[in-house]
Amino acid sequence: MKATLAGVAVAALAALAVAFVDPYLRLLAAQLAVVVIAVVSLNLLGNVAGMLSLASAAFMGLGGYGALIFMTIYNVPIVVSVPLAVALGGLVGWLMGLAAMRLSGINLAIVTFGFIEIFQVFAKQGGAFSGDGYGLVLPPIDIPLIGPLTPDLTAVACVFVAVVVVALTRTLTRSRIGRAWYAMKENPVAAEMQGVRLLQTRAQAFAVAGATASLAGVLQAFLLGITNPNLYVIDVSISHLSMMVVGGSSGGVAGAVLGPAVLFFVPEFLDLGRYKEVLYGSALLATLAIAPQGLAGVWGYATRAAASVQSRRRQ
Amino acid sequence: MTADLIGALALGSIYALVAIGVVLVYRTTGVINFAQGEFLTLGAYAYIVASDWTSSPALTLAAAILGGGVAGAVFFVIVHVVLKGRDELRLVVGTIALLTLIQGGLRLVATDRPYSAKTWLFRDRTLSVGGAALPVNSLVVIVVLVVAAVALFLLFSRTTLGKAMAAVAEDPMRAAMAGIPVRAILLTSWMGAGALAAVAGVLVSPVTGAFPAMGAQLFLAAVVGAVVGGLDSIAGAVVGGLLVGVVQTFAVIVVGGEYRDVVVFGLLIIFLVVRPSGLFGSLALRRV
Numbered sequence: 001m002k003a004t005l006a007g008v009a010v011a012a013l014a015a016l017a018v019a020f021v022d023p024y025l026r027l028l029a030a031q032l033a034v035v036v037i038a039v040v041s042l043n044l045l046g047n048v049a050g051m052l053s054l055a056s057a058a059f060m061g062l063g064g065y066g067a068l069i070f071m072t073i074y075n076v077p078i079v080v081s082v083p084l085a086v087a088l089g090g091l092v093g094w095l096m097g098l099a100a101m102r103l104s105g106i107n108l109a110i111v112t113f114g115f116i117e118i119f120q121v122f123a124k125q126g127g128a129f130s131g132d133g134y135g136l137v138l139p140p141i142d143i144p145l146i147g148p149l150t151p152d153l154t155a156v157a158c159v160f161v162a163v164v165v166v167a168l169t170r171t172l173t174r175s176r177i178g179r180a181w182y183a184m185k186e187n188p189v190a191a192e193m194q195g196v197r198l199l200q201t202r203a204q205a206f207a208v209a210g211a212t213a214s215l216a217g218v219l220q221a222f223l224l225g226i227t228n229p230n231l232y233v234i235d236v237s238i239s240h241l242s243m244m245v246v247g248g249s250s251g252g253v254a255g256a257v258l259g260p261a262v263l264f265f266v267p268e269f270l271d272l273g274r275y276k277e278v279l280y281g282s283a284l285l286a287t288l289a290i291a292p293q294g295l296a297g298v299w300g301y302a303t304r305a306a307a308s309v310q311s312r313r314r315q
Numbered sequence: 316m317t318a319d320l321i322g323a324l325a326l327g328s329i330y331a332l333v334a335i336g337v338v339l340v341y342r343t344t345g346v347i348n349f350a351q352g353e354f355l356t357l358g359a360y361a362y363i364v365a366s367d368w369t370s371s372p373a374l375t376l377a378a379a380i381l382g383g384g385v386a387g388a389v390f391f392v393i394v395h396v397v398l399k400g401r402d403e404l405r406l407v408v409g410t411i412a413l414l415t416l417i418q419g420g421l422r423l424v425a426t427d428r429p430y431s432a433k434t435w436l437f438r439d440r441t442l443s444v445g446g447a448a449l450p451v452n453s454l455v456v457i458v459v460l461v462v463a464a465v466a467l468f469l470l471f472s473r474t475t476l477g478k479a480m481a482a483v484a485e486d487p488m489r490a491a492m493a494g495i496p497v498r499a500i501l502l503t504s505w506m507g508a509g510a511l512a513a514v515a516g517v518l519v520s521p522v523t524g525a526f527p528a529m530g531a532q533l534f535l536a537a538v539v540g541a542v543v544g545g546l547d548s549i550a551g552a553v554v555g556g557l558l559v560g561v562v563q564t565f566a567v568i569v570v571g572g573e574y575r576d577v578v579v580f581g582l583l584i585i586f587l588v589v590r591p592s593g594l595f596g597s598l599a600l601r602r603v
């Protein structure tokens with residue numbers, strides 16, 4: 001609880017800082033925030049629960065389309081449609097975790113790979129629900145007590161939410177639930193003997209990850225003002241995966257922030273957009289080969305080494 | 316109807332050729348190679364490049380097989396040497412990295428524009444059987460699958476190499492103790508997987524053209540074929556691939572081409588829920 005409150009305080013400070021930087025940086029920070037949330041979701045599955053998902057982009061699509069469908073077609077107010085869209089992602093994730101019960105966590109990736117193709121069919125053939133294949137447009141929004149939702153306000157909100165999500169995830173991974181996920185990843189049989197019910201735990205992890213990615217999608221749709229089929233393709237999922245692996249894990253959520261920060265800003269500032277795929281692929285392979293625990297793993301190793309040197313000196 | 320069925324079986328044969336490779340790799344390494352479709356793509360490009368030099372069907376096919384085989388060897392080196400000892404999740408991610416590298420590399424070199432390819436062996440002739448005009452090319456695809464399936468059956472049932480491959484798939488440690496060169500066997504499996512998909516690339520490129528994402532587009536149907544067949548059975552991959560091709564073709568006639576991936580996904584979910592070990596799976600897929 002204390003950690004979460006601290007997280008909210010940090011989030012408020014980050015949001016405040018972003019509110020005063022120049023608009024270009026603010027937009028970049030907001031986009032990074034969206035990607036961080038998506039990677040946190042993948043990280044929960046991959047580095048915590050030991051499952052591989054290729055559907056993060058499709059879950060973002062569920063969130064983006066979901067929120068805009070509720071708002072524009074059913075005229076549901078924003079304060080209700082956003083939680084609904086997030087819940088939709090959670091529900092679909094839960095079902096996917098159940099449907100794939102007979103596959104090992106890794107081979108489950110086939111189902112998520114199929115799901116992203118299905119989502120493309122919806123985005124292109126969904127009729128009025130998908131803007132006849134061209135995507136949906138964000139309507140003008142008035143937030144109760146605050147007033148009209150401006151792009152700047154959305155950007156600040158993205159950063160705030162991302163920091164809160166990171167803080168909550170940190171708490172979650174250190175809770176009973178997160179420990180069960182780790183146990184399932186490390187040794188499913190041993191975990192089951194400790195009383196972790198594998199099927200439920202796995203569906204639960206998928207539900208949380210689905211809801212988180214969906215939230216990223218909602219924020220992205222608000223930030224860009226549109227949804228578009230091309231935002232939710234497999235390439236986007238693979239870029240999230242690259243960020244997750246390059247960021248890596250030393251048991252915490254640091255990697256889910258480090259990875260996106262590096263892989264998002266490097267192509268952006270060096271103007272390497274054309275070589276993005278090759279760059280991401282190389283970064284992935286290099287990380288797997290040289291530092292399989294990623295940047296966070298290297299950092300964790302370095303800090304532990306430094307600590308042991310210090311303690312030795314004290315003796 | 317006959318023409319539809321032949322077309323469905325031809326499509327299924329392409330899936331089956333890719334699915335066999337998925338199974339070959341899965342049996343020996345325990346991971347699903349998400350870049351299996353890229354072998355098909357590379358085979359198609361190799362075929363087109365070779366077609367500029369020679370019009371001999373044997374030489375152009377050999378070029379594609381060589382291309383797929385070399386790609387398979389590179390995958391072997393990356394998965395079993397560079398990434399040796401990594402957990403399954405990281406090995407699968409490694410194949411996804413290779414997928415991204417190959418597709419991104421091809422996009423830089425050859426752009427997204429499809430290259431047209433000439434039909435292998437026969438030009439676009441049709442054959443009249445029982446009053447129905449059948450494209451010879453579709454029949455060639457089916458014949459190639461039958462030849463490959465029979466060859467693999469003989470390989471695994473009659474030859475020492477086949478027995479060694481089965482032993483490595485069963486238990487690499489004990490196979491090594493029995494004096495089987497495990498690495499050479501793994502290399503053979505990967506090269507075989509690459510070559511088979513490359514042949515599929517030669518056969519499919521006249522229809523779709525060659526472009527960077529061509530293999531990735533077929534991969535979902537192929538891997539579902541492998542899962543339907545049991546994921547560790549080569550006969551299963553053949554039957555599963557054909558089944559996906561037939562179900563997809565006839566379902567598409569009813570619901571429309573936009574929904575072909577939905578049909579494939581539906582088949583995957585049905586099998587996972589109703590019969591997770593697939594049609595021919597010898598061992599039940601590891602539960603959870």
